[in-house]
Amino acid sequence: MAKILVFIDQYKGEAGMASWEALLAGKMLADKLGGGLSAVIVGSGVEALANTAFHYGAEEVFLADDVSLADYRAEAYALGLAKATEAADPEVVLFPTTTRGRELAAMLAIDTDSGVLVDATEMDVEDGAVVATRPIYAGKVIAKVKCEAKPQIITLRARAFGKPEADESLSGNITKLDGLMAEADIATKVLDTEMVEGGVSLTDANVIVSGGRGVSNNAGLEVPGDITDEKEIEIWKATQGFGLIQELADVLDAAVGASRAAVDANYISYAHQVGQTGKTVAPDLYIACGISGAIQHMAGMRSSKVLVAINKDGDAPVFKEARYGVVGDLFDVLPAITAEFKKQLGK
């Protein structure tokens, strides 16, 4: 009997690493609880993804595959997931903590009269049940929680459960689900989708280069004569600063982050914000440029393995948390660092 069911969060037939990490975490639980590992995939034309799920350790895949599931609509996906849960009868259902994963976990909890443990960073098994560690207050506090109903529904933080590796020799059984929602019964119609430009996702990133208010703080920068408005000059300078950050990010295959101060000052879009009211990240390397280190920012990146801080102000709080600190002007130091990485990485 299937004991652990993992939701694979796909979009247009592709799933991110966070889903495969959830399978890896599911395998760990299945070994401890002595059950099998199943996956559920909801979408349209997603059967090929089942093979990838097998390669990452699923023994069985429940497939809700229908044209009505081509676009994400919460209710239609939730029903596919509920059907899979009914068929698999799992002890535990795991999700990656993506926006869809979080939403569907919430809906499944109501559908199954259970609860959900959100954004777990660790899982232990005690008396046959999962005890999850989850950060609250953006990581300023950690809580230990348990779900006391069946199934135990848990969403997992990206990058917290190890690096999954695919084994292409693995295969498994596919169970197709029926009884899905008819198009006419779905209250939401998708009219259009605007895709955002690529770039590395902050939550999946191994390396993040972030900018703060200080990216506009360069008196020596020569501003083009046609820009005279004070705010426009500030934004122009910030754009130059984030340009340097982007160049370093490109060399390191890194994502670009930002502090709330930089986002509030309109230097960069909110999608880049790291911190308590932005994204919580856990890269191996976090390079903070011109970021003072406000509590709300530090809360969102304190799980980074190695923190490097570059700031003009040697007293900035960010240096207390940094493994390596450079007191200096990012406009001087960043280009040199980018050039040095290119040299040492042979790029």
Place this chain on the structure above:
Amino acid sequence: MKIVVCVKQVPDSAAAIVVEDGKVNWGDAPIVINPWDEYAVEAALQLTEKYGGDVVALSMGGDKAKEALKHALAMGCSEAILINDPELAEMDASGAAKVLAAGIQKVGDVEMAIFGKQAIDNDTGVTPAMTARVLGWPMISLISAVENIADGSIKAKRFMEEGNQIFESKLPAVASIVKDYSDPRYPSFMGIRKASRAEIPNLTAGDLGISKPENKVKWFGVDNPPVRDITNEKIEGETPEEIAANLVSKIMEEKVL
């Protein structure tokens, strides 16, 4: 159109929060309306300003929750309701969703229930979708813009990790709002005065015709995060190039790339 906006009170995001004697302590940091909920209130107000109707602010909790509601009133909500019942204390997200759903039904004739993206204290972000599920309404999450509302239907733009989805959905629905929607307004002087005088009715479980939902999530306690064991090292050099060479060599030794 009647909109219910659900708000929560939380410690300010700048608070230095520590766990003392097994309890979360935020010192003398102010208790404020959850920052995400301000966007929800702003969206609700803009929608009723454009399409007509009233905004009812709804919260759950003890007397402290009144501060969040007063902020919502000061921003311009026409009414505030507090579900305040000791019997309903210490609930998990699914319990909160069941109680809020009952509150929304009690208000009656609601076309939209609007939430912030998540609360910055417990960080679960699951209450809006759970509430939608309890009500049996569509969940339209992470909305950044509303194009039109007409004939019981909403046309709007919502955020996904891969981009934006433009959709149409039947009302009533539960929506959550993201920061891109619009900056929340500051309460006006008149608004603050009105809010300070407002009598906020307390509803009990009995008023809602419910009993306390059973908690599904059990808390074993809270703790401070493990102290990060960091050795600070300043990287120095005569020139930017020298600093860069020293820094990059150190980073390469960390084997994180």
